[in-house]
Structure formats: C-alpha cells, structure tokens
Amino acid sequence: MSSTPVIEAKGLAKRYGAAVAVAGIDLSVSAGEVIGLLGPNGAGKTTSILMLLGLTEPSEGTVRILGRDPLRQPLEVKREVGYLPDSVGFYDSMTGRENLAYTGRLAGMSRDLARERIAAAFDKVRLAEAADQPVATYSRGMRQRLGIAELLMRECRVAILDEPTSGLDPQSTQELLDLIQRLSRDGMTILLSSHMLDVVQSICHRVALFNKGRIGFVGTVDELAARIGGGAFIVDVEADGIDLEKAASSTDGVKSVRSAEVGRWEVEATRDVRPDLARLIVQGGGSLRNLDLRRARLDQAYNRYFREVADAA
Numbered sequence: 001m002s003s004t005p006v007i008e009a010k011g012l013a014k015r016y017g018a019a020v021a022v023a024g025i026d027l028s029v030s031a032g033e034v035i036g037l038l039g040p041n042g043a044g045k046t047t048s049i050l051m052l053l054g055l056t057e058p059s060e061g062t063v064r065i066l067g068r069d070p071l072r073q074p075l076e077v078k079r080e081v082g083y084l085p086d087s088v089g090f091y092d093s094m095t096g097r098e099n100l101a102y103t104g105r106l107a108g109m110s111r112d113l114a115r116e117r118i119a120a121a122f123d124k125v126r127l128a129e130a131a132d133q134p135v136a137t138y139s140r141g142m143r144q145r146l147g148i149a150e151l152l153m154r155e156c157r158v159a160i161l162d163e164p165t166s167g168l169d170p171q172s173t174q175e176l177l178d179l180i181q182r183l184s185r186d187g188m189t190i191l192l193s194s195h196m197l198d199v200v201q202s203i204c205h206r207v208a209l210f211n212k213g214r215i216g217f218v219g220t221v222d223e224l225a226a227r228i229g230g231g232a233f234i235v236d237v238e239a240d241g242i243d244l245e246k247a248a249s250s251t252d253g254v255k256s257v258r259s260a261e262v263g264r265w266e267v268e269a270t271r272d273v274r275p276d277l278a279r280l281i282v283q284g285g286g287s288l289r290n291l292d293l294r295r296a297r298l299d300q301a302y303n304r305y306f307r308e309v310a311d312a313a
C-alpha cells in the first residue's frame with residue numbers, strides 16, 4: 001500500500017435546506033486500501049459517496065480523488081473511478097460481453113482494445129463461460145461480478161461499492177470477497193458501504209463509522225476495540241477449581257473478565273494474554289481445559305461504540 005492519498009476529503013459538508021446530511025468530514029484513503037463506510041441509516045454515507053464521485057455538489061469542503069476535483073474534472077474522474085451500486089443495471093436481453101462492449105464504445109475504446117480487455121476481465125472475475133449468455137440468465141452474484149468486470153475493463157483505479165454482497169448466498173459472497181481482495185492487492189482502492197459487518201471485517205483494512213453526518217471514528221477494528229475501552233484480543237478460557245475473575249482482573253493488558261457459565265470465561269485484553277492466564281490458573285491450583293484466542297469482532301465493537309455515543313448524547 002502506498003501512502004499517497006488517492007481520496008482526500010476535507011471539511012466536506014452537505015445541507016439540504018435546513019437539513020444537514022453531512023456535517024463536515026475528513027477522510028484520507030491510500031492506494032490499494034479497502035475501507036468500509038459504516039453507520040446507521042441516514043448517517044450520511046451515501047451523500048458522502050455522491051460528493052466523492054462529483055454527483056452532488058458539497059455545501060462546504062473539498063474533495064480530491066486521484067488528485068482531481070470531481071466537480072471540475074467530472075469526465076476524468078468518471079473514467080478512473082467506478083461505482084457499483086447495490087443493484088447493477090445491465091441490458092438483460094444482451095449478453096454479458098455485449099453489455100461490456102457497449103460500455104467500451106461509450107468510453108470511446110477501439111473495438112480491438114475493448115475485445116482484449118473484456119476477455120481479460122471475464123477471466124479475472126471467473127465469468128468467461130457465461131460471457132455469451134444473456135444477462136437475464138445471470139444470478140445476482142454473476143451480475144455483481146459482471147459489474148466488477150466492467151470496472152476492470154475500464155481500468156478503474158478506485159471502486160466504490162454499495163452493499164456489494166447483499167442478497168448473495170454464502171458461496172457467492174465468498175467469491176466476491178476474494179475478488180475484491182485480489183483487486184486491492186493489484187492496487188485498486190476500494191470504498192465499501194455496507195451494513196454486513198462480518199463482510200466488512202473480512203476484507204477492510206480500516207473502517208469509518210458515520211454518525212449523524214460526521215465520521216466519529218476511523219481506523220482498524222483493533223483500534224476501534226481499544227477506543228471503546230476493550231481489547232483487540234479475546235481469550236475464551238475453560239478451567240476448573242479457580243475464580244478467574246479474581247485471579248486475572250489485575251493482570252497487565254487484561255481489560256475485562258466475564259464469566260460465561262461455571263468454569264468458562266471470556267477475557268478481553270490489549271495483547272495475547274494466554275501464557276499469563278495459563279500460569280495464573282496453574283499457580284492458583286486450578287486445572288486448565290481450554291484457551292482459545294479470537295480477535296475483536298467488528299459487530300460487537302460497532303454496537304458498543306454506538307451504544308456509548310447514544311449514552312453520551
């Protein structure tokens with residue numbers, strides 16, 4: 001990942017009359033980064049995306065995307081930035097290949113160049129076998145992959161994806177997530193708006209939490225867990241003959257010890273405290289049955305974050 005920002009928003013705000021949709025956001029995204037835009041309905045994610053794309057004019061603030069101002073250089077930005085809405089629109093009666101050839105013509109690509117790029121894009125999204133079938137016969141997962149093939153054919157350097165996996169079965173979801181990760185490894189910068197937190201956690205390097213038109217937090221899931229006073233490391237412990245809440249609560253790095261049921265605890269910590277817990281249990285005369293390390297879960301950290309925000313209001 002390079003450190004040059006591909007997307008840079010400063011003080012970006014949007015008002016509709018007296019209503020504030022976005023109240024001033026700063027966001028900087030690097031090349032190859034996958035960032036998840038999260039937050040409750042109406043928090044300002046879509047409006048922010050529309051401003052980044054130059055599809056709506058900010059009331060205040062500035063946007064640079066690939067070094068360009070999307071309002072002043074809309075054509076250049078549209079050429080290099082791909083937007084994949086929740087439901088991608090294609091001509092159903094045309095084949096996948098014909099749809100992309102049509103996009104190629106609109107983009108002013110020569111027939112030969114388009115043919116070459118379309119074939120490569122179909123290979124990359126693993127849709128080559130269905131390329132000559134009408135889009136009407138495509139499943140939702142295939143349509144999403146066709147949408148990504150279009151971004152590849154256009155050689156977009158930035159992709160903005162709105163709920164890309166909604167309505168997909170688990171296998172199609174995984175295929176799409178693998179594809180998004182491959183694009184990021186190839187240097188594409190990806191902004192993803194989604195309410196599916198497990199999906200976001202599995203592919204996003206960072207998350208931005210929108211709340212009432214502002215970005216309340218931006219960082220990694222581990223940083224979010226630390227920010228809300230928890231830990232990035234969760235250890236599930238099973239042991240007999242010990243009171244772990246008493247024994248471990250003052251251990252360095254331990255944030256909380258919760259008893260799930262008799263002989264089972266969930267320990268939240270800022271580091272991997274398994275060796276400390278094992279030692280404490282043995283020294284305390286207990287017998288250890290199991291120690292499992294998990295990372296903090298985005299859904300839990302997200303819910304805690306928004307509970308705290310609501311309590312503070």
Ligand SMILES: Nc1ncnc2c1ncn2[C@@H]1O[C@H](COP(=O)(O)OP(=O)(O)OP(=O)(O)O)[C@@H](O)[C@H]1O
Pocket residue numbers: 016019020021022039040041042043044045046047048210
């Ligand atoms: N064209 C508009 N005119 C007036 N208000 C608008 C307009 N577009 C959005 N808003 C308001 O701005 C706020 C932010 O909306 P936005 O669609 O950006 O939220 P969101 O975070 O994308 O929500 P969701 O998760 O439901 O997609 C909402 O209160 C919405 O009602």
